[in-house]
Amino acid sequence: MLKIETLNKRFGGLAAVRDVSTTIEEGKINAIIGPNGAGKTTFFNLIAGAMAPTSGKIIFKGQDVTGLPADQMARLGVARTFQSTSLFDRATVLDNLIVGHRLRTRSGLADVLLGSRRLKDEERKCREKAQEALDFVGLSHVANRIAADISQEERKRVAFALALSTDPQLLLLDEPAGGVNPEETVGLAELIRKIVRSGLTVCLIEHKMNMIMNLADKIMVLSYGEKIAEGTPAEIRSNPVVIEAYLGSEHAAA
Known part of the structure; x- marks a missing residue:
């Protein structure tokens, strides 16, 4: 689905x-791991278009x-979530999600001024998409709650739903389980599996190694901006370079 060729990003x-590279x-759970400062979020920013690469394709x-x-x-079809989930905290959860599908609408100022049929049809479609996304992530019961009043785990799920409401093909998840407890982490991992079963492709950054090793089909390891390893969870667990640079002996394959 996505091919990266000798990608570089320099800041001075x-x-x-x-x-x-x-x-x-496509259709798999791809993961990126590595120590803090390894370049993982910068890599996501390059893919998502938040910044342009210095070179590469x-x-x-x-x-x-x-x-x-x-x-663009x-x-x-590339959507992403962020380490910190920013929502319109004074709006309802459903209203936060309605914004997501606006990406796919065409009505403009003239439609608003005239109250056009297209505007009304697109508003209905956005609301339907938002409700579908909430149903998918298991949050129908908080649709009309103010976003400031929901839990951290629910905010994570809302972030998933917001990305899904844009009709993506590739979903980039930046530390989707950050700040949630082990039980909630298990639930988010199952939601990621559900997303892939629905036909989407996922790439995630995560520091929770037990989650990654049980979830990912393929893992790339970054260290100081460079790829030092790539492979299945079993291959990564047993890679001596990865063990030394990041995992430590406690994560080595038995």
Whole structure:
């Protein structure tokens, strides 16, 4: 689905991402791990169009999308969540999600002023999409609650739903289980599996190694901006370079 060719991102003299080549495989759970400062979030920002690479190529479904801005990447089908979930806290959960599908609408100021049929049809469609996304992530019961009043785990699920409401093909999840307890982590992992079973592709960054090793089909390891390993969870667990750089002996394969 996504092919990365010798991707580089420099900030002055700092190489945040250095000569990374990889693929994100369609219909699978792909993971990126590595120590803090390894370049993981920068890598996501490059894919999602939040920043342009210094050099290299990003190919999405056969199309060269290198340097396209975030709005164009989202329209092509790349959605992402962030480490910190930012919502319109004074709006309801459902109203937060209605914003997501606006990406797919065409009505403009003239439609608003005239109260056009297209505007009304698109508003109905946005509301339906928002409700579908809430149902999918198991949050129908909080649809009309103010976003500021929901739990951290529910905010994570709302972030998933907001991304899903954009009709993505590839979902980038940045630390989806950050700040939630072990039981909630298990529930979020199952939601990620459900997303892939529905036909989407997932790539996630996560520091919870038990979750990643039980969830991912493929793992790429970054360290100081470079790819140091790639493979299945079993291969990563037993890789001496990864053990030394990140995992530690407690995560080595038995």
